[in-house]
Amino acid sequence: MKVCVVGIGYVGLVTAGCLAEAGNSVICVDNDRRRIEGLRKGEILIYEPGLGEIVQRNEKLKRLEFTTDLKYGVDNSLIIFLAVGTPPTADGSADMSAVREVAGGIAEQMPDYRIVAVKSTVPVGTHKKVAEIMKAKTDKPFDYVSNPEFLKEGSAVEDFMSPDRIIIGTEKQSVRETMRQLYGPFMRKGNRIIFMDPASAEMTKYSANVMLATRISFMNEIAALCEKLGADVESVRQGIGSDSRIGRAFLFPGVGYGGSCFPKDIRALIYTGGREKVEMRIAKAVEQANETSQQRFADRIVDYFGKRSNVVLAVWGLAFKAKTDDVRESPAVNCVKKLLERGMKIRAYDPEASATAKSALGDKIETFENGYDALDGADALVILTEWQEFRNPDFELIARKLKKPVIFDGRNLYDAEVVRKAGFEYYSVGRPAVK
Numbered sequence: 184m185k186v187c188v189v190g191i192g193y194v195g196l197v198t199a200g201c202l203a204e205a206g207n208s209v210i211c212v213d214n215d216r217r218r219i220e221g222l223r224k225g226e227i228l229i230y231e232p233g234l235g236e237i238v239q240r241n242e243k244l245k246r247l248e249f250t251t252d253l254k255y256g257v258d259n260s261l262i263i264f265l266a267v268g269t270p271p272t273a274d275g276s277a278d279m280s281a282v283r284e285v286a287g288g289i290a291e292q293m294p295d296y297r298i299v300a301v302k303s304t305v306p307v308g309t310h311k312k313v314a315e316i317m318k319a320k321t322d323k324p325f326d327y328v329s330n331p332e333f334l335k336e337g338s339a340v341e342d343f344m345s346p347d348r349i350i351i352g353t354e355k356q357s358v359r360e361t362m363r364q365l366y367g368p369f370m371r372k373g374n375r376i377i378f379m380d381p382a383s384a385e386m387t388k389y390s391a392n393v394m395l396a397t398r399i400s401f402m403n404e405i406a407a408l409c410e411k412l413g414a415d416v417e418s419v420r421q422g423i424g425s426d427s428r429i430g431r432a433f434l435f436p437g438v439g440y441g442g443s444c445f446p447k448d449i450r451a452l453i454y455t456g457g458r459e460k461v462e463m464r465i466a467k468a469v470e471q472a473n474e475t476s477q478q479r480f481a482d483r484i485v486d487y488f489g490k491r492s493n494v495v496l497a498v499w500g501l502a503f504k505a506k507t508d509d510v511r512e513s514p515a516v517n518c519v520k521k522l523l524e525r526g527m528k529i530r531a532y533d534p535e536a537s538a539t540a541k542s543a544l545g546d547k548i549e550t551f552e553n554g555y556d557a558l559d560g561a562d563a564l565v566i567l568t569e570w571q572e573f574r575n576p577d578f579e580l581i582a583r584k585l586k587k588p589v590i591f592d593g594r595n596l597y598d599a600e601v602v603r604k605a606g607f608e609y610y611s612v613g614r615p616a617v618k
């Protein structure tokens with residue numbers, strides 16, 4: 184099939200690459216000239232496991248093209264995906280300017296019938312607004328599909344290739360058939376396409392993200408209480424996760440959620456609820472609890488050092504989660520900011536996110552190519568992202584390099600007995616401290 188994807192960021196590039204991998208011809212359009220030029224030279228610009236190989240292979244096979252020319256993409260495709268950003272505005276609502284601009288542009292360029300499929304996370308009701316914008320600019324026929332994306336950064340290619348479900352929001356049978364055909368190659372384990380109306384599809388995306396964030400915030404509050412009462416949240420997690428009604432996913436306590444989706448989608452749902460006079464009390468509490476869990480972890484480090492000056496901390500992990508270089512609303516970066524405000528010096532290491540974190544934090548932190556180099560002369564090690572390579576480190580070397588063997592673990596990576604035997608003071612989330 185002939186497909187165009189507009190907005191070649193995390194979602195757009197993964198969508199385009201995976202659709203090309205299934206044999207489709209995909210034109211990638213972005214208004215960021217630098218990004219398009221980079222992609223043409225084979226520079227992927229974002230870190231996402233497996234994505235580079237797919238993009239390079241399909242570009243060589245001429246199934247992927249990169250351009251800034253929207254008209255070219257619209258002229259040569261039946262289905263046009265929108266994957267532009269919908270960042271939060273000051274009042275919490277989603278900034279829809281890019282969606283509006285691209286929808287208007289498509290309408291102006293359409294030579295004949297097109298399907299416009301929106302992958303960006305957009306407020307409920309967007310399907311009507313986009314249709315209005317397009318109808319005002321064209322009398323050519325088109326259909327709108329709400330097709331929210333559920334991929335996770337860090338496993339985005341795998342998620343796209345083998346999705347839990349594909350949500351297709353359109354009531355028109357012929358469009359459902361076209362979308363079923365497009366997604367057919369990704370349904371080999373069984374059909375996981377769910378058809379619904381566009382408003383429900385838009386609502387499904389927000390509901391899913393807020394539900395997942397709710398689990399994280401809930402566990403972080405339980406962890407805080409465990410700390411006070413001497414319980415171990417890891418045992419509690421296993422105890423409740425084994426209940427099939429609850430399940431094991433998304434119950435990991437830590438420094439809080441972040442990234443480009445959860446915080447903004449929660450704020451957008453709160454905003455929509457406010458506008459419709461349906462107060463989103465749970466979403467509000469989830470957001471507050473998340474801020475509290477980030478602050479609580481930073482406070483614990485600050486309290487530990489008390490009035491001491493010249494505190495130097497080695498930080499492992501800056502990305503908002505493992506396997507990505509994305510630091511948007513990263514709890515790790517937020518925590519580092521709080522520590523910097525207290526005058527602490529930060530020597531940081533992240534396998535992929537040092538550069539993106541440096542652009543978010545400026546020269547306020549020093550970054551290293553190797554986690555162990557960041558430890559030299561530091562007063563403690565602080566772990567903020569759950570990278571696999573941090574899980575089984577050389578504790579002897581860590582202890583030798585730190586001034587004093589102290590670890591603050593915001594991701595509960597270590598077994599208390601292992602660190603105790605290695606001679607560490609160890610503070611994690613919701614578990615008894617090792618002193």
Ligand code: NAD
Nearest residue numbers: 190191192193194213214215266267268269281303304332
């Ligand atoms: P991103 O910021 O990485 O990418 C957006 C891209 O759109 C950028 O390359 C930008 O240059 C381009 N763009 C902006 N305005 C444009 C215009 N007028 N014309 C052409 N290109 C334009 O964003 P992302 O993380 O890929 O997210 C895109 C959407 O998908 C958002 O609505 C987000 O909420 C949603 N989403 C993201 C994820 C995720 O994990 N990142 C997952 C599911 C859904």
